[in-house]
Amino acid sequence: MEVKIVNQSPFALPEYATIHSAGLDLRANIQETIEFKPLQRILIPTGLYIELPEGYEAQVRPRSGLAAKHGISIVNTPGTIDPDYRGEIKVILVNLSDTVFQLNPGERIAQMVIARFEHIVWNQVESLTNTQRGEGGFGHTGTH
DSSP states (O other): OOOEEEEOSSSOOOOBSSTTOSOEEEEOOOSSOEEEOTTOEEEEEOOEEEEOOTTEEEEEEOOHHHHHHHOEEETTSSEEEOTTOOSOOEEEEEEOSSSOEEEOTTOEEEEEEEEEOOOOOOOOOSOOOOOSSTTOOSSTTOOO
């Protein structure tokens, strides 16, 4: 699939790390290193603008390496970029660790996955079909 992109950052276009990667790495389009304090949230620009085809969204997700090594995640994960949005892609990072993190210009901060979606039409009914699971949720099956 071809997607139109405008890159107003000095960094390369997002790319897949491996041939089987689902996500494209997004980079911090910042001018200087940011000191990122514990529990602080920061809206980080990427300098990227995209035009997705109708019926597709871009999901912005945390990078596992940043999360595991430094406790850096995304507040609204996954963030959704709708196909009619034309503004800059920005990422709401949060430092969930107990130490300061240095965020450098061009650092890979998130990954973006393109996914198809469907619009639905509600069919309002009085009841739903029964299943073995029923209303069980939130760990109702126990641990094995």
